[in-house]
Amino acid sequence: MLAAATLTTGLVAGVFGLYAHTIMPGLRHADNKTFVGAFQSIDKAIINPWFMAAFFGALVLTGLAAAFHITRDNRGVVPWIGAAFILYLIAVVITLAVQVPLKDAIKAEATRPASATSPRSAGTSARPDGPRGTSPAP
Secondary structure: OHHHHHHHHHHHHHHHHHHHHHHHHHHOOOOHHHHHHHHHHHHHHHOOHHHHHHHHHHHHHHHHHHHHHHOOOOHHHHHHHHHHHHHHHHHHHHHHHHHHHHHHHHHHHHHOOOOOOOHHHHOOOOOOOOHHHOOOOO
16 A cells, blocks of 8 residues: 555656646746647646546555554554655645646636737736746736
C-alpha cells in the first residue's frame, strides 16, 4: 500500500513539476489568444481517467497506508505517512479551491464575446496580468 501511495504521489508531483517548470514558462511569451488556446488544449488532455486516478488515488492510497501501518508493529512510520497525507490533502484542496476556479475563469474569458469597446477585443487581457506580466491596456 505504501509503495502504491509513493508511486502515485510521485507521478502527480512529476506532472505538477513539469507543468510549472516547462509548460507555463513556455506559454509566458505567447500572445493571449495562443495562451488561452494552448491552455484549453492542455486542460482537455490532462482531465483524463489516468490523471484523475493518480491525483485522487494518491490521497486515498496514502490514507490507507497510514491506516494499514497503525495496526502493524512498525508504528514509527505512521507520523511520516500522516504528514504526507496532510500535505498532499493541502495540495488537493488548494488545487480544487484555487487552481480550478482560475482555470474556469480562463475558459469563461475565452468564450465571452468581445465588444468593440473592451480591451479584450484587442486580445490584451485574456490573462489577468496581461501579456508578459504587463498590465492590461486601458
